[in-house]
Amino acid sequence: MSTKDSDVVLEEMGGLDSESLVESICQHHLSNLGRDYGRSDKFSLYQALAYSLRDRLVGNWIKTQRSYYNRSAKSVYYLSLEFLVGKSLTSNAINLGIEKETEEALGKFGVTLEDAESAEVDAGLGNGGLGRLASCFLDSMATLGIPGYGYGIRYEYGIFKQAIENGEQVELPDDWLHSGNPWEFRRRGFVFTIGLYGREEKYTHDDGSLRHRWTDTAKVMAMPVDMLIPGYKNGNVINMRLWEAQPARRFNLDLFNSGDYIRSMEDAVKTETISKVLYPSDKLSEGRELRLVQQYFFVSATIQDMLRRFEKIKLDFSELPNRAVVHLNETHPAIAIPELMRILIDEHMLNWDQAWRICRRTFAYTNHTVMPEALEKWSLDMMRKVLPRHVSIIFEINRRFLEDVKNCFPGDEERLSRMSIIEEGEYPQVRMAWLAVVGSFTVNGVSTLHGELIKKNIFYDFVEMFPGRFTSVTNGITPRRWLKQCNIPLSELITEKIGKGWVTDLSRLHQLESLAEDEEFQNRWYDCRLKAKKKLVEYAQKEYGLYMPADWMYDVQVKRIHEYKRQVLNVLHAITLYCRLKKDPSSVAVPRVKIFAGKAAPGYFLAKRIIRLINSVGAVINSDSAVNHKLRIAFLPNYRVSQAEYIIPATDLSEQISLAGTEASGTGNMKFALNGALTIGTLDGANIEIMEEVGRENIFIFGMNADEVEKRKHEGYVSGDVVGGDSELAEALNLLADGTFSEGDRDFFAPILDSLFAEGDQYMTLADYRAYVDAQDALEQIWLDRKKWLKMSILNTAGSGHFSSDRAIMEYATSIWGVHPMEKES
Ligand SMILES: *Cc1c(COP(=O)(O)O)cnc(C)c1O
Numbered sequence: 101m102s103t104k105d106s107d108v109v110l111e112e113m114g115g116l117d118s119e120s121l122v123e124s125i126c127q128h129h130l131s132n133l134g135r136d137y138g139r140s141d142k143f144s145l146y147q148a149l150a151y152s153l154r155d156r157l158v159g160n161w162i163k164t165q166r167s168y169y170n171r172s173a174k175s176v177y178y179l180s181l182e183f184l185v186g187k188s189l190t191s192n193a194i195n196l197g198i199e200k201e202t203e204e205a206l207g208k209f210g211v212t213l214e215d216a217e218s219a220e221v222d223a224g225l226g227n228g229g230l231g232r233l234a235s236c237f238l239d240s241m242a243t244l245g246i247p248g249y250g251y252g253i254r255y256e257y258g259i260f261k262q263a264i265e266n267g268e269q270v271e272l273p274d275d276w277l278h279s280g281n282p283w284e285f286r287r288r289g290f291v292f293t294i295g296l297y298g299r300e301e302k303y304t305h306d307d308g309s310l311r312h313r314w315t316d317t318a319k320v321m322a323m324p325v326d327m328l329i330p331g332y333k334n335g336n337v338i339n340m341r342l343w344e345a346q347p348a349r350r351f352n353l354d355l356f357n358s359g360d361y362i363r364s365m366e367d368a369v370k371t372e373t374i375s376k377v378l379y380p381s382d383k384l385s386e387g388r389e390l391r392l393v394q395q396y397f398f399v400s401a402t403i404q405d406m407l408r409r410f411e412k413i414k415l416d417f418s419e420l421p422n423r424a425v426v427h428l429n430e431t432h433p434a435i436a437i438p439e440l441m442r443i444l445i446d447e448h449m450l451n452w453d454q455a456w457r458i459c460r461r462t463f464a465y466t467n468h469t470v471m472p473e474a475l476e477k478w479s480l481d482m483m484r485k486v487l488p489r490h491v492s493i494i495f496e497i498n499r500r501f502l503e504d505v506k507n508c509f510p511g512d513e514e515r516l517s518r519m520s521i522i523e524e525g526e527y528p529q530v531r532m533a534w535l536a537v538v539g540s541f542t543v544n545g546v547s548t549l550h551g552e553l554i555k556k557n558i559f560y561d562f563v564e565m566f567p568g569r570f571t572s573v574t575n576g577i578t579p580r581r582w583l584k585q586c587n588i589p590l591s592e593l594i595t596e597k598i599g600k601g602w603v604t605d606l607s608r609l610h611q612l613e614s615l616a617e618d619e620e621f622q623n624r625w626y627d628c629r630l631k632a633k634k635k636l637v638e639y640a641q642k643e644y645g646l647y648m649p650a651d652w653m654y655d656v657q658v659k660r661i662h663e664y665k666r667q668v669l670n671v672l673h674a675i676t677l678y679c680r681l682k683k684d685p686s687s688v689a690v691p692r693v694k695i696f697a698g699k700a701a702p703g704y705f706l707a708k709r710i711i712r713l714i715n716s717v718g719a720v721i722n723s724d725s726a727v728n729h730k731l732r733i734a735f736l737p738n739y740r741v742s743q744a745e746y747i748i749p750a751t752d753l754s755e756q757i758s759l760a761g762t763e764a765s766g767t768g769n770m771k772f773a774l775n776g777a778l779t780i781g782t783l784d785g786a787n788i789e790i791m792e793e794v795g796r797e798n799i800f801i802f803g804m805n806a807d808e809v810e811k812r813k814h815e816g817y818v819s820g821d822v823v824g825g826d827s828e829l830a831e832a833l834n835l836l837a838d839g840t841f842s843e844g845d846r847d848f849f850a851p852i853l854d855s856l857f858a859e860g861d862q863y864m865t866l867a868d869y870r871a872y873v874d875a876q877d878a879l880e881q882i883w884l885d886r887k888k889w890l891k892m893s894i895l896n897t898a899g900s901g902h903f904s905s906d907r908a909i910m911e912y913a914t915s916i917w918g919v920h921p922m923e924k925e926s
Contacts, residue, residue, distance in 0.1 A: 109159075113155045113156060113158060113159045114152060114155045114156045116156065116196070116197070116198050116201060117201055118201040118202075118204035118205040118208075119205075121149075121152055121198070121201055121202060121204075121205035122205045122208050124148075124151075124152035124155060125137065125140075125145065125148045125149055125152055125205060125206075125209070126148075128147070128148035128149075128151040128152055129144060129148050132147070132148070132151050132282075133147060133148060137209075140209050142211055142215050142216060142218065142219045143219040143279070145206060145209055145211055145215075145216045145219075146189060146216045146217065146219035146220050147219075147279075147280075147282050149189065149202065149205075149206065149216055150188070150189060150220075150282035150283060151282050153189070153192045153193060153196065153202075154282065154283060154328065156196055156198075157192065157196070157328045157330055157337050158328065158337075160330070160335045160336065160337045161328045161337035161338075161339065163335070164335075164336050164337050164338060165339065167922060168247045168922075169409075169412075171922070172413055172423065173247040173919070173920075173922060174247070174422060174423050174424065174425065174917075174918065174919045175247040175248050175249065175423070175424055175425075175919070176241065176246060176247065176248030176249070176424075176425050176427060176912075176913075176917055176919055177248070177249055177251060177402065177406055177424060177425065177426045177427065178234065178237060178238070178241075178248060178249065178250050178251065178427045178429065179251050179252070179398075179399065179402060179426060179427060179428055179429060179433035179436060180230075180231070180234040180250065180251070180252050180429035180430075180432070180433070181252060181253065181394070181395065181398070181429075181430075181432040181433065182225060182226030182227060182230055182231030182234060182252065182378070182429075182432075183223075183225050183226055183231055183234045183235050183238075183250060183252050183340060183342075184223075184224060184225065184226030184227070184228070184231035184232040184234070184235055184259075184741060185222070185223035185224075185225060185226075185235050185327075185741070186222050186223065186224075186235070186581070186740070186741025186742050186745075187217055187220045187221075187222055187223075187741070187742050188220070188223070188283050188327075189213070189216060189217045189220050190213055190214075190217050190585055191239075191580065191581055191585060192283075192330060193213065194332070194580055194584060194585055195239075195242075195243075195330040195331060195332045195333065195580060196330060196333075197332075197333040199213065221276045221279075222258075222276070222740045222741055222742050223258065223276060223281075224258035224259040224274055224276065224378075224740055224741070225252065225253070225254075225255050225258045225259075225342070225378060226258075226259065226378070227259055227378070227380065227381070227382035227660065227699075228382045228659065228660045229468075229575075229659075229660075229765075229766065229767050229768070230382075230429065230430060230468055232741065232767060233429075233546075233575055233767060233905075234250065234252075234429055236576065236577050236578040236581075236767070236905040237250075237905055237908070237909055238250045238329045238338060238340055239329065239331075239332075239578040239580060239581070239905065240576070240578060240904075240905040240906045240908070240909040241329075241331075241338055241909055242329050242330055242331035242332075242334075242336050242337065242338045243331040243332045243334065243336070243578075243580075243604060243906060244331070244906060244909055244910065244913070244921050245331065245334065245336050245921040245922040245923075246909060246913050246917075246919055246920075246921055246922075247919060247922055248338060248919070249338065249339050249340070249341060250329070250338070250339070250340040250341070251340075251341050251342075251343075251398065251402040251405075252340070252341075252342050252343075252398060253342055253343055253344075253375050253378075253394060253397070253398045254284075254325040254342035254343060254344045254375055255375060255376070255377055255378040256277060256344075256375060256376050256377065257273050257274050257275065257276070257376060257377040257378065258274045258276050258378050259274060259378055259380055259699065259740075260272060260273065260274055260380055260699070260702070261273070261274050261738055262699050262737050262738045262739070263737060263738070264711070264715060264735060264737045267711070267712050267715030267716050267719065268708070268711065268712050268715075269699070269700055269708050269711045269712075271380075271702050283327050283328070284325050284326060284327050284342075285325070285326045285328075286323065286324075286325045286344070287323065287324045287325070287326065288323060290323070290324055291321040291322060291323045291324075291346065292321070292322045292400070292401045292404045292405065293319050293320075293321060293322075293348065294319070294320045294321070294322050294396070294397050294400045294401060295314060295317030295318070295319060295400075296317055296318045296319075296320060296393060296396070296397075296486060296487075297316075297317055297318045297485065297486060297488075298314055298315055298316040298317030298318065298488065298489075299314075299315060299316055299488050300312055300313070300314060300315075300488045300489045300492055301313050301314075301315045305449070311446065311449075312445075312446055312489065312492070313446050313489075314442070314446065314488070314489035319348035320345055320346070320347070320348060320371045320374060320397065321345070321346040321347065321348055321371075322343040322344070322345065322346070322397060322398070322400070322401035323343065323344045323345075323346050324341050324342075324343060324344075324401075324405070325341070325342045325343070325344050326339050326340065326341050326342075327339075327340045327342065328340075332580055332603060332604055336922070341402075341405070343375065343397065343398050343401045343402075344375050345371055345372055345373075345374035345375040345397060346371070346372070347371045347372060348371065373390065374390070374393055374394055374397050375394070375397070379391050379394075380699070380701055380702055381701040381702075381703065381704070382660045382662070382701060383468075383469055383471060383473070383474040383660075383662065384473055384474065384701055384703075384704065385473065385474060385475065385476045385477060387477075387478070387479065389482055389485075389486060392478055392482065392483065392486055392487075393486060395432055395433060395435055396435050396439070396486065396487060396490075398433070399433050399435050399436045399439055400439055402433075402436070403426075403436055403439050403440055403443065404443075406424055406426070407443065410423060410424060417444060417448065417450060417454070417458055418454070418457070418458060420458050420462060421458060421461035421462045424462060425462060425463075425464060425916075425917045425918070425919065426440075426462050426463050426464070427463075427464050427465075427466070427912075427916075427917070428463060428464065428465040428466065428536055428540070429466055429468075430466065430467070430468050430476075431465070431467075431475075431476045431532035431533050431535070431536045432476070434465070434476075434532045434533075434535050434536040434539070435487070435490060435532075436463065437459055437463055437497075437535060437536070437539035437540075438487075438490040438493040438494050438497065438535075439490065440455075440458070440459050440462065440463075441455050441456065441459055441493050441497070442489055442490060442493055444458060444459075445493075446489070452496070456497075456500075459539055460539065460540075460541060461541055462541075463536075463539050463540040463541065464540050464541060464542045464543075464544070464916050464917065465536040465537065465539075465540040465542070465543050465544075466543075466544050466545075466546065466573075467533065467536075467543060467544070467545055467546075467550075467554055467558075467559075467764075468546060468764050469764050470550070470553055470554055470557060470558055470761070470762070470764065471664065471762065475531070475532075475533050475558070476531075476532040476533065477523065477529040477530060477531055477532065478529060478530045478532065479527060479528075479529055479530075480522065480527075480528040480529060480530055481527070481528075483530055491530075494521060494522075494530060494535060495522070497521065497535070497538060497539070498520060498521040498522055501519075501521065501538050502516055502519070502520060504565075505519055505565065508565055509564075515561060518561055519534065519561050519562070519565075520534070521534045521535050521538065533558070534562075537559060537562050537566075537569070540569070541569065542569060542570075542571060542916045543559070543562075543569055543570050543571075544570070544571045544572050544573050544916065545570075545571075545572040545573075545764065546572065546573065546574065546575045546764045546765040546785075546786075547572060547574045547575065547764060547765035547766075547785045547786040547788070547789060548572055548574060548788065548789060549761075549783075549784070549785060549788050549806065550572060550764040550765055550785060551570070551571060551572020552572075553761060553806065554570070555570050571915065571916070573908055573911045573912055573915070573916070574765065574786055574789055574902075574903075574908065575765040575766075575767050575770070575786060575903075575905075575908060576767075576770065576903050576904050576905035576906070576907055576908035576909075577767050577770045577771055577774070577903060577904070577905055578904070578905045578906075579602070579603060579606045579774070579904050579906075580603065581745070582748070582770075582771045582774060582775070583774050583775060584603055585745070586744075586745035586746075586748060586749055586775075587628075587632055587748075587749035587775055589627075589628040589631045589632065590625075590628040590629070590632070590749065590775065590776065590897075593624055593625065593628055594609070594612065594897075597611070597612065597615060597621070598611040598612065602901075604906065605901075605906075606900070606901040606902075606903075606904035606906065606907070607901035607902070607904075607907075608901065609897055609898050609899075609900060609901045610898055610899070610901060611898075612894055612895075612897060612898035613894075613895065613898045613899075615894065616891045616894040616895050616898065617887075617891055619887075621894070622887060622890040622891065622894070625776070625890055625893065625894055626886075626890055629749075629750075629752075629776060629893070630650060632749035632750045632775075633650040633654060633750040634650050635746065635749075635750065636648075636654075636746050636747060636749075636750035637649075637650050639746045640734065640736065643736075644734075644736060644737065646734045646736070648693040648695070648732060648734055649691070649693075651691075652691040652692055652693050652732075653690055653691065653692035653693070653752045653753060653883055654692070654693060654695060654750055654751050654752045654753070655692045655693065655694045655695065655752065655753040655755065656694075656695045656696075656747060656748075656751040656752075656753065656754060656755060656772070656777070657670050657694075657695070657696055657698075657755035657757070658695065658696065658697040658698055658736075658739055658744065658747055658748075658768065659698050659739075659766075659768050660698050660699060660700070660701075661698045661699065661700040661704075661707040661708075661710050661711055662704075662707060663706060663707070663710075663855065663862065663863050664758055664759055664762040664763070664863050665757070665758050665763070666757050666758060666759060666863055666865055666868075667696065667698070667710050667714065668710060668713070668852060668856070668865050669757055669865045669868065669869065669872055670694065670696075670755055670757065671710075671713055671714055671717055672829070672832050672833075672865070672869055673872060673873055673876055674694050674717055674721065674731070674733060675717060675832040675835055675836070675841075676828050676829075676831075676832050676873055677692075677727075677730075677731050678717075678720075678721055678724075678727055678731060678835075679828065679831050679832065679835070681726065681727040681730055681731060682726060682727065685726060685727075685729070685730070688730045688731065689880055689881075689884060690730075690880040690883050690884065691729070691730045691731070692730075692731060692732075692753075693731075693732040693733070693734055694731075694732070694733045694734070695733075695734045695736065695747065695751075696714050696733070696734070696735045696736070697735065697736040697737070697738075697739035697743065697747065698711075698739045699738075699739060705851070706851055706852065706855060709849070709851050709852055710852065711735070712848075713836075713841070713849060713852060714733065714735050715735050716841040716842055716848075717733060717841045718732070718733030718734070718735060719841075720840065720841050721733055744768075744771070748768075748771050748772055748775050748777070749775045751772055751775065751777040752777060752778065752883075752889075753777060753778055753779075753780055753879070754768075754769065754772035754773065754777040754778065754779045754780070754781075755780055755781070756768070756769040756772075756779055756780070756781035756782070756784070756785075756787050757780065757781060757782055757803075757868075757872065758782060758784050758785070758863075759782065759784070759804075759809060759863045759864050759865075759868070760782045760783050760784040760803065760804055760805050760806040760808070760809050761784065761806035761809050761810070762784065762863065763784045763785040763787075764785055765785045765786045766784075766785045766786050766787065767786075769781065769785070769786055769787055769790060770786065770790070770900065770903035773790050773794065773896045773897070773899070773900045773903070774896075774897060774900040774903065775897065776893040776894065776896055776897045777893070777896065778798070778799065778800065778879070778889070778892055778893060778896060779799050779800065779896070780800040780802065780872075780875055780876065780879060781799065781800070781801060781802075782801070782802065782803045782804075782805075782868070783801060783803075783805040783806065784806070786903070787799075787801075789902065789903075790899075790900075790903070793899040793900065793901075793902050793903075794895055794896050794898075794899035794900070795895060795899065797892075798892045798895045798896060798899070799896075800875045800878070800879050801875075802868070802871040802872050802874070802875035803867075803868035803871045803872060804864070804867065804868060804871075809864065812864070812867065813864075817860070817861070817864060817867060818860075819856055819857055819860065819861035819864075819865075819866045819867070820857055822866050822867055822869070822870075823866060826869065826870055828873065829866065829869050829870070833853070833856075836849045836852070836853060837849070837850075837853060
């Protein structure tokens with residue numbers, strides 16, 4: 101059959117009207133679920149609808165992939181160890197442009213789209229911001245028609261499920277695949293072989309040259325599992341290819357024949373562990389062998405897949421950088437640099453200079469943090485065991501690089517040891533960030549401030565050497581999921597006023613500015629916000645049995661639990677309000693519920709103790725009738741994308757209170773502002789740009805800026821010194837120490853108090869306390885002026901257009917990748 105004939109089939113994978121959808125849903129009950137559609141339930145309807153939508157994506161997916169090939173377009177390979185996808189049902193219906201039809205079709209079975217989606221499990225293949233950014237970027241690449249692919253690992257278990265028992269975090273396995281995943285295509289017949297361990301061997305090639313090869317390796321197979329990512333109403337569907345590890349052979353036949361059946365099976369079990377579980381630490385380098393194996397496994401499979409496509413077009417390898425750009429989301433995939441070198445030199449017999457020229461023009465790297473504990477370093481011994489050939493390539497990269505450094509800065513020995521990719525010492529380490537900088541043509545930070553900070557500190561030496569290599573692209577979020585989908589009333593109101601163009605051109609939200617003081621519009625804005633709050637009330641009640649009155653201020657801090665994000669500062673404010681209320685029940689004018697959510701890395705002791713702190717303070721406050729008419733604390737367990745979609749539209753006050761200079765960008769901050777929350781925040785990450793966009797008078801900025809933090813540290817900050825002059829702070833800290841919130845146990849919060857005193861208050865929580873509490877007091881006055889608050893809320897949404905991931909991806913495409921949106925084929 102010719103392609104032309106099969107295109108008829110491509111067009112016939114299902115109509116977009118509600119009748120066709122009903123028919124498909126019935127058919128999938130029969131053909132895929134083996135069930136009577138007359139006895140459908142939420143779960144079977146979710147599954148059957150998911151299959152029906154996938155049918156409607158796959159034709160466009162094939163056409164999109166073909167068009168890349170036909171036009172030999174330069175493509176982006178976006179490599180990320182994490183994709184925090186969330187649920188796909190509503191998002192795919194919206195991007196297909198058929199949410200109304202879908203709603204109508206489901207109505208025939210007596211359920212809503214929201215009901216059906218409640219049966220879907222989040223794909224939680226990421227820890228937090230970095231993984232969610234990757235998913236927003238794929239949505240925008242598809243929407244803009246940027247040719248590209250997402251590549252990662254199909255973890256069998258994603259980020260752990262968090263339960264709270266006795267106020268404490270308990271981790272449970274995230275068995276997200278237990279009922280199957282209707283969105284994916286598992287391509288069993290299409291696998292790559294991945295080598296591990298073994299040794300490096302020198303040999304003389306037929307042409308007489310001295311060569312290296314990697315031999316005696318253990319073998320694992322990488323099987324592609326594809327998820328289809330549709331653009332918004334444009335017929336583009338891009339591919340997210342996640343690799344699943346498979347044993348090289350189901351049985352080791354030698355062992356099997358010698359009768360050692362169990363050992364042959366054990367081999368299979370070991371290789372399958374590679375894609376078993378996501379490492380649950382955010383911004384903390386792991387250092388475990390299996391993690392290194394995971395990184396190499398997915399990188400090697402991806403580079404092989406890229407070269408397979410490239411070789412089909414039969415061009416010289418020197419053309420590779422004109423056809424592909426490999427983007428490294430953090431250093432997690434940085435082993436791709438020596439891997440491409442190895443393949444070009446050892447397998448395709450290029451010489452070093454040819455191969456290096458190609459690599460240097462192929463890779464681009466995004467740095468996500470400046471904190472030293474997050475900078476990836478691998479033990480040289482471990483890396484040598486797992487990837488002996490790559491280590492020797494890294495040494496050669498380093499040797500040549502240090503030669504260049506010497507030539508640039510003669511006589512500067514210290515610089516050589518600072519810039520070496522290999523950190524010397526008793527336990528030598530490979531500095532992955534240095535490798536990524538040396539091997540990439542562009543290195544970017546993720547906000548303007550972050551881009552400047554990395555040039556001033558961690559990459560200072562490299563900037564002197566490669567001044568043009570460093571830049572920044574401020575992060576963004578997809579307006580489809582983070583406004584249109586999660587906040588239907590507000591997005592309908594916006595569309596009614598300014599038309600629907602904002603969905604793909606978010607800067608149009610500026611048109612709302614002229615309505616900010618319009619009383620009727622403000623009232624409708626208020627109604628939308630109230631609806632979102634009531635929806636959260638219902639959700640919290642149903643899921644967690646928590647009650648929060650919808651007319652209270654919803655003061656929200658939801659994100660990973662981390663010292664630098666300073667949840668403790670927020671708790672100190674809560675305790676201060678508690679103290680004031682205990683003294684005088686009328687002293688607090690604004691009733692508020694402080695909402696927290698977030699996971700702590702299982703091995704991060706202090707973060708877990710902070711969760712306990714929030715819950716313990718909450719338990720005392722919530723049950724004290726002297727204060728709970730004005731103040732409550734809710735900790736919503738198991739923060740994840742789908743929960744964020746309930747919380748964010750309902751938020752009045754967004755807490756973005758990291759120590760200035762520690763949060764690279766943040767993306768939570770953008771989601772809140774877009775939905776009309778006001779921000780209380782420090783001049784950190786993208787908060788600065790939010791301030792510039794929405795206006796200084798429409799955001800509550802407090803505390804030290806990054807320069808002041810530096811200066812204060814330099815002068816010698818002593819946390820104890822600020823307590824003496826602040827009786828409210830002293831009182832709050834006393835209550836932590838005296839057992840008020842720990843059933844009399846005076847030691848329980850000692851680790852937190854130690855971090856604030858004995859260990860020097862690294863994140864300067866106490867230094868910013870007074871400015872923070874004063875800012876909270878001031879914003880309460882504005883809350884009491886409803887019209888003013890609503891005006892500010894509208895102006896926050898109106899000023900959030902800059903934070904679309906469409907804008908971010910266009911910047912990457914034009915200023916880094918050199919790729920262009922595909923014209924629609926006629
Ligand atoms: C957006 C998002 C994040 C990132 O939040 P920050 O406040 O930027 O740290 C983390 N987790 C989830 C589920 C998100 O949706």
